[in-house]
Amino acid sequence: MSLRYLSAIALAAGLLVPVAACAQQNPAPAQAQQTEPQRGPDAAASAHHHRAGLRQALKRLNLSDDQRRQIAGIMKQTRAANQNADQPTRRANMKQMRAQINGVLTADQQTQLRRTLHAMHRANAGAPANPS
Numbered sequence: 001m002s003l004r005y006l007s008a009i010a011l012a013a014g015l016l017v018p019v020a021a022c023a024q025q026n027p028a029p030a031q032a033q034q035t036e037p038q039r040g041p042d043a044a045a046s047a048h049h050h051r052a053g054l055r056q057a058l059k060r061l062n063l064s065d066d067q068r069r070q071i072a073g074i075m076k077q078t079r080a081a082n083q084n085a086d087q088p089t090r091r092a093n094m095k096q097m098r099a100q101i102n103g104v105l106t107a108d109q110q111t112q113l114r115r116t117l118h119a120m121h122r123a124n125a126g127a128p129a130n131p132s
Contacts, residue, residue, distance in 0.1 A: 057116040061109045070104045
């Protein structure tokens with residue numbers, strides 16, 4: 001096995017645990033009608049792991065210094081916007097962040113990022129990643 005394959009497996013395992021923890025913490029339907037949903041201590045950890053996966057994928061793109069600065073600013077802005085936001089807002093903010101990051105990347109980098117994230121997702125789901 002290659003080091004790259006083992007790294008992908010380790011990353012997937014690290015991402016799987018917070019996802020499972022978040023799934024177990026979803027409130028029951030009766031609790032979901034509360035005015036402000038309670039955020040458990042694992043919510044920040046889960047978001048951190050998702051950003052860590054994106055950061056890991058971005059590191060593989062050979063970004064220029066200017067691209068790194070722009071992307072860091074986009075991620076910082078999104079973190080600030082998500083700090084006290086509800087789940088639908090956080091999802092919308094993450095979608096907007098991905099679009100902004102894609103706007104900073106070249107077409108080749110966008111393709112490579114999409115492939116890397118897809119491979120990470122497949123590894124997380126237990127399917128063998130395509131080494132292309």
